[in-house]
Amino acid sequence: MVVRTAPDGARVAAELPDQLGAPKWYGITRIAGARIQRDFHVAPVGQYRLIPQKLMPGASDRVFQRRGHDIILYEAADRSDSCLVWVGPHHEATTWFGGPAPRPDLLSTLMGLVRFEDSPQGARLASTSPSMTQQYGTAVSAWSDRSVVTIRSAAEGASSLPDWQGLARDGREVWRRAVEMDDAPRSRYAGTPYEWRYVVASATAVTEVVLRPPDQAGASMAGEETVAAVVDGVRVSWTG
């Protein structure tokens, strides 16, 4: 069983079968207020180094040191995109502006509005004025070479559940829904577990599992036993 901290501070206890692979954990959350509405992507620390190397070569950076973390502002050389990254010892959180870096007073408002708390279990982003802002759209996802597992709270995930009744298993309800694919992969993966995404709803969490086909052509594909492991083995609770 893995216990993670969701980007909004919730405690997520997840039991994932071994067939889903060894994951890296990511997260997303949104903080919205009168002047600010921003998405934050949480990832294991280190990925921000790719921003000036690959995503925006030659990007300028400006580092603001804070206690326990740095805040880095990257801006593309042609000012076509920019982002702000909170870099802690274990995780990082990025928000993209999709244009030139905002004015200094907006940046400082944003830096003052977001409290970043990092821990080995996950990074938490909280608003410093909770009465003026809302935080929603929070999800935690586990990416491995074999699967992508996305976890939401029951409140967040309820709207994404199908209208019809699913398979009832130990107090959980399980559905499968078609993965949206192009025609070529659709015909290649027809009849395999890869053409479905599996939705598991527990009392407190909604979990969606998508299996990833192996990269090499000769590698063994997931079979019915993997599906059975997902249906029986995915147990997730969301507290907070």
Added chain:
Amino acid sequence: MAISVSTALALLALAVAVFALLAVGGVYGRLKQAERALADMTFGEIASSMPEELRPRDGAAATVVLTLDGECPTCHQLAAAVDAAVSDGVMTGLRVVRMFATEESRGRHTPSDLVETYADPDLWTAVYEGYTPTVSIVDRNGRVVHRRFVYPDTDLGALVRDLRARAGVTDHSASLLVPQETS
């Protein structure tokens, strides 16, 4: 020419209204000024001043503070790497300090004659940023000019070589060291 009471009242009211308008404008201006000052404060660096004990001494340009824990293996590797660097003379011109929270965690590390060691909860609170091991560089004003979290896969050799540049030490002994490193 005498003015009637109602005209006098109207003029008085006008004067009061003008004064009120000026006052509101003045307050608005001061508010904007305060907002800008506040923005500068939050946008700028958080000025965290390090205690006197951790500032550079005896002509050193800066202090390198190693925030260490007793148990983490990386802490032991970092302490050993910095110790070796000090004995090789790579850290000339820098004051190097090991920082522990408790005597117990200090006891888990090999004692060093070359590096100063503190085991002091108050000092620890001033430096600790929620992660060990951490390398911080403190300048003469007690300002943290560089802080770095050290991971198991961090290249400690490169980190140690980087410290002088980060601390702003640019004397000739630095260039003299290059042949020593390559040999």
